[in-house]
Amino acid sequence: MPELPEVENVARSLKPLEGKRLARLEVIDARVWFESQLDPLHFHRLSLSEVARRGKYLVLRFSPEHVIVQHLRMTGKMLDDGSALLPALLREDPEGPKRLQIRARFHFDQRPMIFFDPRRFGTLTAIADEDAFFAEKGIAPDPIHQEPAARQLFLKRLKDSERPIKPFLLDQSLAAGIGNIYADEALHREGIHPETPAHKVKHPERLWETVLEILARSIEAGGSSIIDYVNAEGLRGSFSAQHLVYGREGEECVSCRAPIRRIVLGGRSTHFCLHCQPKRFRRR
Ligand SMILES: [Zn+2]
Known part of the structure:
Protein backbone atom coordinates (compact mmCIF):
# COMPACT_ATOMS: atom_id res chain seq x y z
CA MET A 1 0.00 0.00 0.00
CA PRO A 2 1.55 3.34 -0.94
CA GLU A 3 2.21 5.59 2.02
CA LEU A 4 2.37 9.36 2.25
CA PRO A 5 5.65 9.89 0.32
CA GLU A 6 4.55 7.67 -2.55
CA VAL A 7 1.16 9.34 -2.86
CA GLU A 8 2.85 12.76 -2.63
CA ASN A 9 5.00 11.80 -5.61
CA VAL A 10 1.98 10.62 -7.56
CA ALA A 11 0.25 13.94 -6.78
CA ARG A 12 3.30 15.90 -7.97
CA SER A 13 3.54 13.87 -11.16
CA LEU A 14 -0.11 14.73 -11.91
CA LYS A 15 0.37 18.50 -11.48
CA PRO A 16 0.59 19.04 -15.28
CA LEU A 17 -3.12 18.12 -15.41
CA GLU A 18 -4.04 21.22 -13.43
CA GLY A 19 -6.02 23.66 -15.54
CA LYS A 20 -7.05 20.98 -18.02
CA ARG A 21 -10.71 20.56 -18.85
CA LEU A 22 -12.30 17.18 -18.20
CA ALA A 23 -14.50 16.59 -21.21
CA ARG A 24 -15.92 13.40 -19.77
CA LEU A 25 -15.40 10.97 -16.90
CA GLU A 26 -16.06 7.40 -17.88
CA VAL A 27 -16.51 4.94 -15.01
CA ILE A 28 -15.74 1.50 -16.45
CA ASP A 29 -15.79 -0.60 -13.28
CA ALA A 30 -18.88 0.55 -11.36
CA ARG A 31 -17.31 -0.69 -8.12
CA VAL A 32 -14.64 2.03 -8.29
CA TRP A 33 -17.20 4.80 -7.74
CA PHE A 34 -17.29 4.19 -4.02
CA GLU A 35 -19.45 6.01 -1.45
CA SER A 36 -19.81 8.89 -3.88
CA GLN A 37 -22.27 11.71 -3.28
CA LEU A 38 -22.00 12.96 -6.86
CA ASP A 39 -22.46 11.42 -10.27
CA PRO A 40 -19.59 11.25 -12.80
CA LEU A 41 -21.74 13.54 -14.97
CA HIS A 42 -21.26 16.35 -12.46
CA PHE A 43 -17.59 16.55 -13.45
CA HIS A 44 -18.09 16.80 -17.19
CA ARG A 45 -16.63 19.98 -18.70
CA LEU A 46 -15.12 21.11 -15.38
CA SER A 47 -11.44 22.06 -15.21
CA LEU A 48 -9.17 20.39 -12.70
CA SER A 49 -8.05 23.21 -10.43
CA GLU A 50 -5.69 21.33 -8.12
CA VAL A 51 -4.13 17.92 -7.51
CA ALA A 52 -3.43 17.51 -3.81
CA ARG A 53 -2.79 14.84 -1.20
CA ARG A 54 -4.22 14.32 2.28
CA GLY A 55 -2.71 11.47 4.25
CA LYS A 56 -2.65 8.53 1.84
CA TYR A 57 -5.40 9.95 -0.38
CA LEU A 58 -5.06 11.76 -3.68
CA VAL A 59 -7.45 14.68 -3.94
CA LEU A 60 -8.60 15.97 -7.33
CA ARG A 61 -10.21 19.38 -6.80
CA PHE A 62 -12.40 20.65 -9.63
CA SER A 63 -14.29 23.22 -7.53
CA PRO A 64 -14.96 23.56 -3.80
CA GLU A 65 -18.15 21.54 -4.36
CA HIS A 66 -16.69 19.06 -6.86
CA VAL A 67 -13.91 16.95 -5.42
CA ILE A 68 -12.77 13.41 -6.18
CA VAL A 69 -10.88 11.62 -3.42
CA GLN A 70 -8.86 8.77 -4.83
CA HIS A 71 -7.42 5.86 -2.88
CA LEU A 72 -4.83 3.91 -4.87
CA ARG A 73 -4.73 0.91 -2.52
CA MET A 74 -2.43 -1.94 -3.56
CA THR A 75 -2.04 -1.52 -7.30
CA GLY A 76 -3.84 1.65 -8.43
CA LYS A 77 -2.01 3.95 -10.85
CA MET A 78 -2.96 7.02 -12.83
CA LEU A 79 -1.48 6.59 -16.29
CA ASP A 80 -1.76 8.19 -19.69
CA ASP A 81 -4.31 6.38 -21.81
CA GLY A 82 -2.42 3.84 -23.92
CA SER A 83 0.65 4.08 -21.66
CA ALA A 84 3.51 1.70 -22.38
CA LEU A 85 3.21 0.67 -18.72
CA LEU A 86 -0.05 -1.13 -19.47
CA PRO A 87 0.25 -4.88 -20.03
CA ALA A 88 0.33 -5.65 -23.77
CA LEU A 89 -2.86 -7.69 -23.46
CA LEU A 90 -4.81 -4.65 -22.28
CA ARG A 91 -3.25 -2.27 -24.78
CA GLU A 92 -4.10 -4.56 -27.67
CA ASP A 93 -7.51 -5.64 -26.44
CA PRO A 94 -9.01 -2.98 -24.15
CA GLU A 95 -12.43 -4.65 -24.39
CA GLY A 96 -11.10 -8.11 -23.49
CA PRO A 97 -11.51 -10.10 -20.28
CA LYS A 98 -9.22 -7.76 -18.32
CA ARG A 99 -11.16 -4.65 -19.29
CA LEU A 100 -12.25 -3.76 -15.73
CA GLN A 101 -8.61 -3.31 -14.70
CA ILE A 102 -8.89 0.07 -16.39
CA ARG A 103 -11.38 1.18 -13.83
CA ALA A 104 -12.09 4.67 -15.09
CA ARG A 105 -11.06 6.90 -17.95
CA PHE A 106 -10.57 10.63 -17.41
CA HIS A 107 -11.03 12.31 -20.80
CA PHE A 108 -8.97 15.44 -20.15
CA ASP A 109 -8.56 17.66 -23.22
CA GLN A 110 -5.22 16.81 -24.87
CA ARG A 111 -4.32 14.29 -22.17
CA PRO A 112 -6.68 11.39 -21.50
CA MET A 113 -5.75 9.49 -18.35
CA ILE A 114 -6.76 6.11 -17.00
CA PHE A 115 -7.05 4.72 -13.50
CA PHE A 116 -5.31 1.38 -14.01
CA ASP A 117 -5.72 -0.96 -11.04
CA PRO A 118 -5.21 -4.70 -11.68
CA ARG A 119 -6.36 -5.83 -8.24
CA ARG A 120 -9.32 -3.44 -8.28
CA PHE A 121 -9.21 -2.35 -4.64
CA GLY A 122 -8.71 1.35 -5.42
CA THR A 123 -11.59 3.80 -5.14
CA LEU A 124 -12.87 7.12 -6.45
CA THR A 125 -15.17 8.99 -4.09
CA ALA A 126 -16.88 12.09 -5.44
CA ILE A 127 -17.86 14.55 -2.74
CA ALA A 128 -19.19 18.08 -2.34
CA ASP A 129 -17.45 18.91 0.95
CA GLU A 130 -13.87 17.77 1.37
CA ASP A 131 -13.35 18.79 4.99
CA ALA A 132 -16.59 17.12 6.05
CA PHE A 133 -15.52 13.92 4.28
CA PHE A 134 -12.17 13.69 6.07
CA ALA A 135 -13.74 14.63 9.41
CA GLU A 136 -16.34 11.91 9.00
CA LYS A 137 -13.65 9.36 8.10
CA GLY A 138 -11.75 10.39 11.25
CA ILE A 139 -8.56 11.13 9.29
CA ALA A 140 -6.09 13.28 11.23
CA PRO A 141 -4.66 16.48 9.69
CA ASP A 142 -1.88 15.93 7.17
CA PRO A 143 1.60 16.01 8.75
CA ILE A 144 3.07 18.03 5.88
CA HIS A 145 0.27 20.26 4.64
CA GLN A 146 -1.59 20.82 7.90
CA GLU A 147 1.02 21.74 10.49
CA PRO A 148 0.85 22.65 13.34
ZN1 LIG B 1 21.37 -1.88 16.27
Missing part, protein backbone atom coordinates in the same frame (compact mmCIF):
# COMPACT_ATOMS: atom_id res chain seq x y z
CA ALA A 149 -2.60 21.04 13.67
CA ALA A 150 -1.17 17.58 12.91
CA ARG A 151 1.61 17.88 15.48
CA GLN A 152 -0.68 19.26 18.18
CA LEU A 153 -3.17 16.41 17.81
CA PHE A 154 -0.41 13.78 17.76
CA LEU A 155 1.32 15.08 20.91
CA LYS A 156 -1.93 15.58 22.80
CA ARG A 157 -3.19 12.04 22.15
CA LEU A 158 0.21 10.45 22.73
CA LYS A 159 0.39 11.83 26.27
CA ASP A 160 -2.74 9.93 27.30
CA SER A 161 -2.32 6.71 25.34
CA GLU A 162 -1.13 3.40 26.74
CA ARG A 163 -1.13 1.76 23.30
CA PRO A 164 2.22 0.54 21.97
CA ILE A 165 3.83 3.35 19.99
CA LYS A 166 4.06 1.40 16.72
CA PRO A 167 0.30 0.86 16.18
CA PHE A 168 -0.24 4.36 17.59
CA LEU A 169 1.84 5.79 14.72
CA LEU A 170 -0.19 3.79 12.19
CA ASP A 171 -3.56 5.03 13.44
CA GLN A 172 -4.84 7.36 10.71
CA SER A 173 -6.99 9.25 13.22
CA LEU A 174 -3.84 10.24 15.14
CA ALA A 175 -1.34 10.81 12.33
CA ALA A 176 -2.35 10.63 8.68
CA GLY A 177 -0.33 8.81 6.07
CA ILE A 178 2.66 7.49 8.04
CA GLY A 179 2.28 3.76 7.43
CA ASN A 180 4.34 0.71 8.25
CA ILE A 181 7.69 1.51 6.61
CA TYR A 182 8.06 5.01 8.02
CA ALA A 183 6.85 4.05 11.50
CA ASP A 184 9.52 1.34 11.76
CA GLU A 185 12.23 3.63 10.38
CA ALA A 186 11.33 6.54 12.69
CA LEU A 187 11.27 4.35 15.82
CA HIS A 188 14.65 2.88 14.92
CA ARG A 189 16.26 6.26 14.39
CA GLU A 190 14.88 7.40 17.76
CA GLY A 191 15.98 4.23 19.58
CA ILE A 192 12.42 3.48 20.69
CA HIS A 193 11.24 -0.11 21.17
CA PRO A 194 8.04 -0.54 19.10
CA GLU A 195 6.11 -1.94 22.09
CA THR A 196 6.79 1.11 24.27
CA PRO A 197 3.48 2.49 25.57
CA ALA A 198 2.90 5.78 23.72
CA HIS A 199 2.75 7.89 26.88
CA LYS A 200 6.15 6.54 27.97
CA VAL A 201 7.97 7.82 24.89
CA LYS A 202 10.52 10.18 26.44
CA HIS A 203 10.87 12.75 23.65
CA PRO A 204 7.62 12.75 21.68
CA GLU A 205 8.41 16.05 19.94
CA ARG A 206 11.68 14.64 18.70
CA LEU A 207 9.89 11.53 17.43
CA TRP A 208 7.46 13.74 15.50
CA GLU A 209 10.38 15.72 14.01
CA THR A 210 12.04 12.46 12.98
CA VAL A 211 8.83 11.24 11.34
CA LEU A 212 8.61 14.51 9.36
CA GLU A 213 12.26 14.32 8.37
CA ILE A 214 11.96 10.72 7.13
CA LEU A 215 8.81 11.55 5.18
CA ALA A 216 10.54 14.56 3.59
CA ARG A 217 13.64 12.55 2.67
CA SER A 218 11.53 9.78 1.21
CA ILE A 219 9.48 12.27 -0.84
CA GLU A 220 12.73 13.67 -2.26
CA ALA A 221 13.91 10.14 -3.12
CA GLY A 222 10.63 9.47 -4.93
CA GLY A 223 9.21 7.22 -2.20
CA SER A 224 9.97 3.60 -1.36
CA SER A 225 9.21 1.29 -4.24
CA ILE A 226 8.13 -1.91 -2.68
CA ILE A 227 5.76 -4.20 -4.50
CA ASP A 228 4.08 -2.16 -7.18
CA TYR A 229 4.34 1.56 -6.76
CA VAL A 230 5.26 3.90 -9.62
CA ASN A 231 4.24 7.50 -10.23
CA ALA A 232 2.40 8.67 -13.33
CA GLU A 233 5.66 8.76 -15.30
CA GLY A 234 6.41 5.17 -14.37
CA LEU A 235 9.31 6.23 -12.17
CA ARG A 236 10.04 4.16 -9.12
CA GLY A 237 11.22 5.57 -5.81
CA SER A 238 14.64 4.87 -4.33
CA PHE A 239 14.12 5.52 -0.62
CA SER A 240 14.07 1.77 0.07
CA ALA A 241 17.87 1.85 -0.29
CA GLN A 242 17.89 4.02 2.84
CA HIS A 243 15.77 1.69 4.97
CA LEU A 244 17.67 0.79 8.13
CA VAL A 245 15.24 -1.81 9.48
CA TYR A 246 12.17 -2.19 7.28
CA GLY A 247 12.33 -5.41 5.24
CA ARG A 248 15.78 -6.25 6.65
CA GLU A 249 14.87 -9.09 9.04
CA GLY A 250 17.92 -11.20 9.91
CA GLU A 251 20.37 -8.72 8.36
CA GLU A 252 22.89 -6.85 10.47
CA CYS A 253 21.89 -3.55 12.05
CA VAL A 254 23.85 -0.78 10.32
CA SER A 255 24.72 0.81 13.69
CA CYS A 256 25.55 -2.16 15.93
CA ARG A 257 25.59 -5.28 13.69
CA ALA A 258 23.01 -7.10 15.85
CA PRO A 259 20.41 -8.95 13.75
CA ILE A 260 17.29 -7.00 12.79
CA ARG A 261 14.22 -8.64 14.30
CA ARG A 262 10.72 -8.92 12.98
CA ILE A 263 7.65 -9.24 15.19
CA VAL A 264 3.94 -8.83 14.49
CA LEU A 265 2.41 -5.95 16.40
CA GLY A 266 -1.20 -4.87 15.97
CA GLY A 267 -1.39 -7.25 13.03
CA ARG A 268 1.47 -5.57 11.14
CA SER A 269 5.02 -6.78 10.67
CA THR A 270 7.40 -4.65 12.68
CA HIS A 271 11.17 -4.46 12.18
CA PHE A 272 13.61 -3.26 14.82
CA CYS A 273 16.99 -3.77 16.47
CA LEU A 274 16.67 -4.87 20.09
CA HIS A 275 20.15 -3.55 20.87
CA CYS A 276 19.53 -0.04 19.51
CA GLN A 277 15.87 -0.04 20.60
CA PRO A 278 15.90 -1.74 24.02
CA LYS A 279 12.82 -2.08 26.21
CA ARG A 280 13.05 0.79 28.65
CA PHE A 281 9.62 0.28 30.15
CA ARG A 282 8.03 -2.26 32.48
CA ARG A 283 5.08 -4.34 31.45
CA ARG A 284 2.13 -3.97 33.80
